[in-house]
Amino acid sequence: MAQTTTKRNAYMIKPFRLRVQNLRLLEAGPLAPHLASFAALLAQQRYCRVTGWNKLRLVAALSQWMVQTKLPLKDLNERRVAKFLGWRWRHYVYHSGDKCTPALLLQHLRQLDVIPPPTPVPLTPIDVMERAYGQYLRQERSFMSGSVGQYLTVARRFLWHRFRDGKIRLKELHTKDVSDFILKDSGIRGRRSAQLMTSVLRSFLNYLFQEGKTATNLAAAIPATAGGRLSELPRYLEAAEVEKLLRSCDRRQNVGRRDYAVLVLLARLGLRAGEVANLELDDISWENGELVIWGKGNRVDRMPLLQEVGQAIADYLTRGRPCCSTRRVFVQRKAPYAGFGSPPNAVSNIVKRALGRVGLNPQNHGAHLLRHSLATNLLRSGASLAQIGQVLRHQQMSST
DSSP: OHHHHHHHHHHHTGGGTOOHHHHHTTSSSTTHHHHHHHHHHHHHTTOOHHHHHHHHHHHHHHHHHHHHTTOOGGGOOHHHHHHHHHHHHHHSOOOTTTTHHHHHHHHHHHHTTSSOOOOOOOOOHHHHHHHHHHHHHHHTSOOOHHHHHHHHHHHHHHHHHHOTTSOOOGGGOOHHHHHHHHHHHHTTSOHHHHHHHHHHHHHHHHHHHHTTSSSSOGGGGOOOOSSOTTSSOOOOOOHHHHHHHHHTSOTTSHHHHHHHHHHHHHHHHOOOHHHHHTOBGGGEETTTTEEEEEOGGGOEEEEEOOHHHHHHHHHHHHHTSOOOSOOBSSOOSSSSOOSOSSHHHHHHHHHHHHHHHHTOOOSOOSTHHHHHHHHHHHHHTTOOHHHHHHHHTOSSTTTO
């Protein structure tokens, strides 16, 4: 039986080119019969030989720990994995993949019906309120997921500030509770963050009143925050600086082709970070020369696929994008090859790295910098605000 397991492991772990003595380390414990299929999953996700072997070795260590602690396979779950990692980190050096590898293993074993599904964690009253508010923002206000996350963060901070015991008693809310939270929360934040906080809190209190959860609309107790949206001009790059930014990408490398295509979409079409990250292969119509953009508020727009943009995307797809199953156009540069994990942040980080390469240090380092730069340079070239609003797909002229 052991010889059969060794042959099966040797075949399935072939992409990692392991030696016989390495294979013997993988044959102990209750996880041994499943290491071959897990190795095949790692190879499918395009992990390199060194990383794949490190992950298999960690799983083998978990299997040996299960033998030592007499833990049956059916009882393996997140809590037991956390206990194993705590033990391991007291005896061995921490590695960056120590947390994600067991999580991937548990997911794999559950797909094979080897271990039971995770036990759902009971929701707290604040969790229930947060989930209901998030559903309202998505369905009634048509918010994008990134905006929903920002709003829920503020709402949770307010609820925890007022109901520290976790028991929500909305009928007891008063204007003093609102003002106390604003004073405390705004004191540790910048002006922009304080503006966002008051705007979100106003929305949340309006929601509570509309749903009949509060007797009065406490949103009226929120004071206006100094500095409106028109109090300062947006930061931007000059046209020559934008071109310098694009030239900084090393298009001889796969990641350079990807970053160049991302920057071209931001600079030439003025797309938002989330719109670039969520772009899928089916959104590109090569025959019609169009891009389908899924924008804010569930809005769907069709934009012309400019020649420069199309060439940049085609170069990345044919020469830089790794083979993978995801339909997202832009893929992470390291395995597992999938769409960006935190889409807006990942795109903004591409902009930040490009700014660092060319030695530019504007106040705004995010992806929106190129959207502002496009609008400003269009205005300088003689375009009207109405025309710029059409390019940026604004619904209101005040945004432009």
